[in-house]
Amino acid sequence: MLMSPSSRRRRQGYAAAARPAAARLHEPRLAAHVEDLTVSYHDKPVLFDIDLNVPPGVMCAIVGPNGAGKSTLIKAILGLVKPTSGHITLHGLPYRQVRARVGYVPQRSTVDWDFPTTVHDVVTMGLYGQIGWFKRPGRREREKASEALKMVGMQDFARRQISQLSGGQQQRVFLARALVQEADVYFLDEPMAGVDATTERAIVKILGALRDAGKTVIVVHHDLQTVRSYFDWLVLLNVRVIAQGPVDDIYTADNLRATYGGQIALLEHGDFTRPAPAPGPGPAPGPGFDAQKEDAGPPQAAEAR
Numbered sequence: 001m002l003m004s005p006s007s008r009r010r011r012q013g014y015a016a017a018a019r020p021a022a023a024r025l026h027e028p029r030l031a032a033h034v035e036d037l038t039v040s041y042h043d044k045p046v047l048f049d050i051d052l053n054v055p056p057g058v059m060c061a062i063v064g065p066n067g068a069g070k071s072t073l074i075k076a077i078l079g080l081v082k083p084t085s086g087h088i089t090l091h092g093l094p095y096r097q098v099r100a101r102v103g104y105v106p107q108r109s110t111v112d113w114d115f116p117t118t119v120h121d122v123v124t125m126g127l128y129g130q131i132g133w134f135k136r137p138g139r140r141e142r143e144k145a146s147e148a149l150k151m152v153g154m155q156d157f158a159r160r161q162i163s164q165l166s167g168g169q170q171q172r173v174f175l176a177r178a179l180v181q182e183a184d185v186y187f188l189d190e191p192m193a194g195v196d197a198t199t200e201r202a203i204v205k206i207l208g209a210l211r212d213a214g215k216t217v218i219v220v221h222h223d224l225q226t227v228r229s230y231f232d233w234l235v236l237l238n239v240r241v242i243a244q245g246p247v248d249d250i251y252t253a254d255n256l257r258a259t260y261g262g263q264i265a266l267l268e269h270g271d272f273t274r275p276a277p278a279p280g281p282g283p284a285p286g287p288g289f290d291a292q293k294e295d296a297g298p299p300q301a302a303e304a305r
């Protein structure tokens with residue numbers, strides 16, 4: 001368990017923050033506060049009436065099936081997709097006012113890795129919020145980027161083009177880019193997807209250290225078995241917020257069934273997992289696979305149709 005006793009105590013005090021928001025549009029006590037958020041693609045709601053309250057200093061997992069709207073939620077919070085309705089604040093302020101205090105690691109499948117740039121340059125880009133886009137990074141900035149690469153074990157790849165890295169290495173470079181920002185709130189979209197066990201441990205350790213330093217770390221996570229050991233706060237999402245709060249309160253069989261539509265199995269030690277999809281014709285379900293969703297009427301839960 002990575003959670004420190006102090007963070008365990010602290011998060012008890014935040015349990016009230018998990019209750020449905022009652023007209024608190026700009027909530028400065030919360031690291032992330034979302035109220036009445038609906039997002040639609042082509043008139044079809046993929047997030048519906050979302051209220052989200054993430055207190056500062058927690059390591060929060062956003063969990064739900066493929067197509068549940070997890071990436072869309074993060075993109076809406078960061079102003080990358082336009083909501084149909086809703087209010088969003090980070091530390092009580094709109095994102096555009098706290099941009100430099102927010103780090104973001106996008107889902108790997110959504111990044112154009114052919115972009116011709118070196119590992120070191122990608123990490124330095126994380127500093128542009130602090131130095132401005134039109135100033136050249138100086139020695140201090142370059143050193144910061146090198147330090148961040150060292151933290152994720154990628155210092156030997158600094159001069160390499162990002163297109164010439166493995167998936168797990170690319171993921172670590174993006175983590176380094178978020179680290180140099182020295183943000184207060186970090187959003188990471190499936191940072192552990194497709195990395196080996198050693199890299200996963202390294203990433204979890206770095207994120208835990210950020211949390212212990214008082215930062216808020218919000219992670220889209222796909223592995224139910226590690227939710228309780230990695231995270232202290234949990235948001236279960238499937239188009240709507242199914243449940244949110246301290247992980248020990250929220251990680252229950254009923255809540256997980258409500259999120260995954262009954263497609264979970266109980267393991268011996270009280271953890272849950274999702275069974276592998278049954279083999280059949282057509283492509284295997286995975287991130288981004290949503291052929292069945294095109295005909296679905298709004299707002300429906302992903303994979304419950």
Ligand SMILES: Nc1ncnc2c1ncn2[C@@H]1O[C@H](COP(=O)(O)OP(=O)(O)OP(=O)(O)O)[C@@H](O)[C@H]1O
Nearest residue numbers: 041046065066067068069070071072287288290293
């Ligand atoms: N740019 C887009 N245009 C139209 N529909 C989209 C777009 N992006 C996402 N969607 C749809 O919105 C829904 C939510 O997608 P989103 O990527 O947020 O899900 P997710 O929970 O992150 O899934 P995954 O676990 O596969 O990453 C899906 O049905 C998806 O097909």
Ligand SMILES: [Mg+2]
Nearest residue numbers: 070071072107
């Ligand atoms: Mg996603």
